[in-house]
Amino acid sequence: MKGFVYFHPEVIRMLLLGFSAGLPFLLVMGTFSLLLKDAGITRSDIGYASWIGLAYSIKVLWAPLVDNLKIPFLDKLFGKRRSWLFVAQVGITVCLSAIAITDAAVNTAMILCFAIVTAFLSATQDIVIDAFRVESVDDKKQGAASAMYIMGYRLAMIAAGAGALILADAEIGGNWEVSYKIMALCMSVGLIGWLLSPEPPHVEKAVGHSELDHRVTNRLLNAVPATSTRLKDFIQNSSVSQHIIRAIISPFVDFIIRFRWWGLVIIAFIMAFRVSDLVMGVMTNVFYDDMGFSKTEIAEISKVYGLIMTIVGAFIGGIAVNRVSILRCLYAGALLVMMTNLLFAHMATLPKSNELLIAVISADNLAGGFAQGVLMAYFATLVNKEFTATQYALYTSLMTLVGKILGGFSGADIDRWGYELFFIYTAFLGIPAVILVMALMYREKLMRGTVDIKNKGDS
Numbered sequence: 001m002k003g004f005v006y007f008h009p010e011v012i013r014m015l016l017l018g019f020s021a022g023l024p025f026l027l028v029m030g031t032f033s034l035l036l037k038d039a040g041i042t043r044s045d046i047g048y049a050s051w052i053g054l055a056y057s058i059k060v061l062w063a064p065l066v067d068n069l070k071i072p073f074l075d076k077l078f079g080k081r082r083s084w085l086f087v088a089q090v091g092i093t094v095c096l097s098a099i100a101i102t103d104a105a106v107n108t109a110m111i112l113c114f115a116i117v118t119a120f121l122s123a124t125q126d127i128v129i130d131a132f133r134v135e136s137v138d139d140k141k142q143g144a145a146s147a148m149y150i151m152g153y154r155l156a157m158i159a160a161g162a163g164a165l166i167l168a169d170a171e172i173g174g175n176w177e178v179s180y181k182i183m184a185l186c187m188s189v190g191l192i193g194w195l196l197s198p199e200p201p202h203v204e205k206a207v208g209h210s211e212l213d214h215r216v217t218n219r220l221l222n223a224v225p226a227t228s229t230r231l232k233d234f235i236q237n238s239s240v241s242q243h244i245i246r247a248i249i250s251p252f253v254d255f256i257i258r259f260r261w262w263g264l265v266i267i268a269f270i271m272a273f274r275v276s277d278l279v280m281g282v283m284t285n286v287f288y289d290d291m292g293f294s295k296t297e298i299a300e301i302s303k304v305y306g307l308i309m310t311i312v313g314a315f316i317g318g319i320a321v322n323r324v325s326i327l328r329c330l331y332a333g334a335l336l337v338m339m340t341n342l343l344f345a346h347m348a349t350l351p352k353s354n355e356l357l358i359a360v361i362s363a364d365n366l367a368g369g370f371a372q373g374v375l376m377a378y379f380a381t382l383v384n385k386e387f388t389a390t391q392y393a394l395y396t397s398l399m400t401l402v403g404k405i406l407g408g409f410s411g412a413d414i415d416r417w418g419y420e421l422f423f424i425y426t427a428f429l430g431i432p433a434v435i436l437v438m439a440l441m442y443r444e445k446l447m448r449g450t451v452d453i454k455n456k457g458d459s
Contacts, residue, residue, distance in 0.1 A: 010136045013197050014145045017129045018152025020190025024092050024122040025153075026160035027099070027183055028115040029053050030285045034165065034295065035176050039104035043286060047411025049112065050282045050404070055119035057401040059127055063393030064248045066127045079199030081128055081135075086194060088125035092118055093187040100180035125190075130396065131389035134380050136200035146376040147311075147318035150369060154307045154314075159186050161306075162299035169295040212250050212257075212386075220245075251387035251394070258384070262443055266382070269436035270398045273330070273375060276430035277337050277368055278403025280344065280423060282410045287344075287419055292352045301357050306365040313369025320370075321377045327441045330378060333371030334437055338430035340364040345423035375399070 026032075033046050041049070066084055074083035095118040102111040129149075137145040160183060167179035224231050234241055256263055288298045320329045343360045350356060379395045406429070414422045 008141060008144075011141055011145050011148050013193060014133055014137075014148040015152040015155075016189060016193025017132060017197065018149035018154075019156040019159075020089060020152075020187065020193055021122070021126055021129050021149070022153030022156030023160050023183065023186055023190070024096065024118055024125075025056075026157055027096060027164065027180065028119045028122070030281070031160055031164045032115060033282070034285055034289065035104055035168070036108075037286065037289070038168075038176070039108070041104070041108065043411045044415060045411075046286065047282060048408055049115075050410070051408045052112070052115050052119050053400070053407070054404045055116065055123045056126065057397050057399075057404045059123040060390070060394045060397035062124070063127050063390045063397075064251070066124060066393075067131070067251075067387065067389035081132055082194065082197065082199050085125060085128045085132075085197075086191075088121050088128065089187055089190045089194060091121040092125065093184050095121065096180055096184035096187070100177045100184065104176075126396065127389050127393045130379075130392040132197065132200050134383055134388050134392060135385060136197075142380040143318040143321035143373070143377045146373050146380075147314040149376070150314035150373050151311045154310045154369070156186075156189075158304060158307045159183065161302070162304055165295040165299040169299075212254055216245050216249050216253055248390075251384075251390040254384050254387060255382075255391060255394075262440075265436060265439050265443070267398060269433060269440060270395055271402050272430075272433040272436055273334060273371070274337075274399050275403040275406065275433070276341055276426050277364075277371075278400060279407045279410055279429060280341055280426040282407040283414060283422075284344075286411075287348070287414075288357070290419075291347075293357070297354070301354060302361050305358050306361050309362045309365040310369035310372075313366040313371075314373035317370040317373030317377070321374055325441075325444070326374060326378050326381065327437060327444055329374040330371075331434065331437045331441065333367065333374050334430055334433040336367035337371050338427045338434070340367045341423055341427035341430070345420050345427070348419035348423060 029050065029052070032052075033050070036046050036049060037043075070080050071083040071087065074086065077083070078086060095114050098114045099111055099118070102114060104111045133145050133149060134142075164179045164183055167182060168176045259266060284302075285298060288302060289295075293301070317329060317333070340360075340363045343363055347356055347360050379392055382395060383391045410422070413425070417425070
């Protein structure tokens, strides 16, 4: 039945939820960059505006709220996860409509505010969907669920990338207002996914009643001076302190207990893995535009070919995870992403060529789809399902943090170095990820050796 893993209902639903997650991302990032460029915003300022995407990198700050807080009234109707998903999807639809009717050239600050709120709601939606995927799909199907999610995500990117650009192309009588209004309507796909997705089973433990909560409480009590009786009483008896311990402290303590100092290596690897492609990705649409490609050409070549190869890469990753060590897959993905960035550096030295753009985009997205699919499956192996949303949000926040920060300087970097050196620089940013995944492979080897020795001793 392994060959039919993609036909399980819980896996197929990830297609619709992936679409819902992918649609707003480009509409506040890559596509939004071209909207700002058409409004006369400078290339450096467009780069700084990409910091809007930091919402995806700091979502761990409110993930404990999403993981533990039940929305009044809606929770009884839909369940905890589904009620949060509904609020996020409706909010995104409203904000995209607001962007559509705002003139970026006249009300730049206002349209940036709408984009920030959209990114915040989109990041919240990601928190919920990631928890959905981990909680509703068993470990053996996580690779397939991740691949299906990425397929939906990339289909949304065709809509938010190719579709939005074609609708906005002035050469065929389009405009950004119509484009973003239609994108807002496309969020209905996500709402269909919401309707078809039952509330997933998740571990619910009363606040302050788990063994880990007791351990954390006792450690805090021991750290407080004996004379601070009020503080001790607050920690031990206050419902507020127990909620803080349960929602915020326990998920991170759990991670430290399970991985100990190797947890630092895992965190460093997660932070480094996608830096290379995230920094490059901020300015790729601007690069294509500067190369002389029209919005329609960018849409037809970059988005369509990119989507196809990303899906192929993700599906290969889903199969590979079931057959090969996941760390070896991550090692291969890190190397492939670095090498494909160098293809962009080569392209920057040549005249405009549709054939070359197709080849470069295809290779880059094949590598990116493979790497992202494997990474998402890896995250699922790191999660304790008692703290699903919070821990997964931690991993995905760390995954984009460094890349988003450095990406904000990408416009200024290109102005200073030019495109060729910029793309070479982004390729070299992938070296730390390769080194760190090698360290994790060494840890895996040590763990296997320990298990083998223990088994021999037991026999």
